[in-house]
Amino acid sequence: MEPKRIVIIGAVASGTKTAAKARREDPYAEITLITDEAEISYASCGTPYFISDIINDSRSLIVREPDYFRKMLNIDVLTEHRAESIDQKAKSIKVKNLKTAQTLTLAYDRLVLAVGASPNIPEYGGVQYGHIFTLHNIPSAIQIKSLIRQKMVKNALIVGGGFIALEMAESLITHGINTRLIIRRDRILSNFDKDTALLVQKYIKTKGVQVLEEDEVREFKADTDGNVSSVITKKQTVPADFVLLATSIRPNVQLAKNAGIEIGQTGAIHVNEKLETNIPDIYAVGDCVETKHLVTGKPVWIPLATTSNKHGRVAGINITGGNDTFPGIMGTFVVKVFDWTVAKTGLSEKEAIKNGFETETIIVPSNDKPHYYPGSKRVVIMLIAEKRSGLLLGAEIIGDGVVDKRIDVVASALAGRATVEQLSKYDLSYAPPYSSPMDPVITAANVLRNKLEGKTTSISPIETKEKIDRKDDFILLDVRTKPEHDRDRIEGCLHIPLNELLSKINQLDKTKEIVTYCGVGLRASYAHRILKNAGFEDTKFMEGSMAAWPYKVVR
Structure with a gap:
């Protein structure tokens, strides 16, 4: 039996991962990697850290050199070669050597497009200038x-x-x-x-x-x-x-489009769960491909290195005769922003609404460790859920505390189609150096449960600011201590410390809407419940309170 001829166009994350996995699956296949770049298998996500001198040597960003693939894996690597066209009937591709301008034709039994994405260059006047x-x-x-x-x-x-x-x-x-x-x-x-x-x-x-x-x-x-x-x-x-x-960036699809390969509704290459295109024996992986969103079930294009590497493994199995599938993504990602970590998984509230969900959300700041433990820092968690069922839809977590493990907990919950109630009962690890007995994710889930079950009513800082800007007739009630209030406060608020609220409750107008706020939302929630139990019908607490207030304050 003749060895399979496998050609992979593109040699960064998904292309090299496909090639390496294919070699492990089939030691006899003839595998060729083609790229128009001089380097292969590099970590483009690390380039900002090279520029900032966290990484000193650009060579550190290269995961594997071409010679590794040639000598260790017996994979032919053609750098600075561009795939010009695909002949799906003849099962061949035309390739141009960018250094010599010579062309050659390569036959394939299996072809993988791992052609990635490219930056969009806006058509500004003078965009061609240097620097x-x-x-x-x-x-x-x-x-x-x-x-x-x-x-x-x-x-x-x-x-x-x-x-x-x-x-x-x-x-x-x-x-x-x-x-x-x-x-x-x-x-x-x-x-x-x-x-x-x-x-x-x-x-x-x-x-x-x-x-x-x-x-x-x-x-x-x-x-x-x-x-x-x-x-x-x-x-x-x-x-x-x-x-x-x-x-922005755009998926590189012109080669595929010219070959008659189907382009999906997102503008990226459409594939099935085996990463097959509509053309037999042609696969596509990585940033040039759209995939299914596991929350909505709809196709999305969210280019991520994590997806590219998983694509490579699945494609490497399938092009060598195996049978693996890629179910889809939640779009989970994390980014370092100075001393903060910023992360998201699943749907934002606006994305959920756009996809037809009736949503309920909550914003909850918490310490990532017990307040008494040295180095305890703040995280702000926003959870998004379907209002009627309580099904978890997504999360956004930011702050200088430990964010990454919390976003991964929510991503796992989304993969299991967990409800907010189920998330609130997850058995997560605890010791003072690592977390609180009630992890911030569990705390946020419990606060959202209270809202979903009608026990509390809340309003976001954004909605509160909109009410202020509209000059709505409502009371914004600061229930923090006097030193906290004197240090910084929202303009126009009324100040009654929480420990004085019951004794001064008759000073408040029951006919008016009252929004309570504090440092992080906990005391504001207590104040809201006190007012509600005292017969105030239109009362809310401001989620996240001062910790989630993004606007100017009076000092």
Whole structure:
């Protein structure tokens, strides 16, 4: 029997993972990796940390060299070769050597597209000027770091408000560079809810990042050397001798489209759970592929390294005659933002509503360890659930405490289609150095249970601010201690400490809506229940209270 001829186009995460797994499954297959880049199997997610000098050597970002695949795995690697076309009938591809311009034709029995995604370059005037970059591979990271080391960057502008933008803002601030971030909306992190995104935005401002909100680039201006020197925006002109375009990326689908491979409704390649395309013996993996969202059951395109690596394993099994499946994703991710960790899994509230769910949410700040244990830090948890069933739909967790393990707990709960009540009873580990007896995730689930069961009524800080801005006739009641109130407070509030509330309750107007707030929401919830039991019909507590308030306060 002739050995299988396996050709894989693309050699970063999903491509090399597919090749390595295929070799372990079939020691006799003829496997060829093709990439138009000089490097393979590199960790592009690590490039911001290389630029910030956390990682000193760019070679550390390379997981495996081409020679490893050639000598250790007997896999042929063609670097700086571009796949030009696919002939699905002849089961062959035409490949161009980018150094010599020569072309060759490779036959295949199984073909895998691992062609990834590319940055979108907005059509701004002057976008071709020097020192305007995208960050998408090691060479681009080396170029950016070289400019910084040469002290050529004093004023940086980052276009966009996603993960790369935030990671690079930290890198630039670390180097003492004046850093601005420009966004079209009023907040960063468009895939998060406003409640959490504004808290992160407030935090990065305290670290020195200037955020140009509800603004956009109109044109770049250059100096006499042809390098960017300033940026004209919708609202202003700002100096900039370095610009990073971090707006969005798009799946690389043109090769597939030209070959008649089906493109899904998200704009990425459509595959089944075995990662097969609509063309026999052609598979697709990684950032060029759409997949099923396990909460909605609908196709989504959420490019993540975790997905790419799992795709590679599944495809490597299937192209060698095995039978494995990839069920889908929850879109779980985590990002470091200065000293905070920012994470999300499942659906945001706005995504849930868009997908037809009637939602209930809660925002709960907690310490990641007991308050008495040294190093205890804050996390803010937002849980999203279906209102009628209590089915968990998603979570957003931020703060300087331990976030990653908590988002992974919620991701596991989502995979098991857990309800909020079930999550509240999870058997999670405890010891003072690691957590509280009631983990913050369990605490948040219990607070949401109270809301779902009608025991409490709450309002988010965003909704509270909207009421203030509309000049609604309501009482905003601060129930903290006098020293806390004197230190900082929300403008226009009434102050009655919780321990004086019962004795002064007759001073409050029962006909008015009352919103209580405190430091993190616990005392506000107690005050809300006291008022409710005393016959106040329209009372709510502000979720997260001051810990989740993203706006200005009176000091």
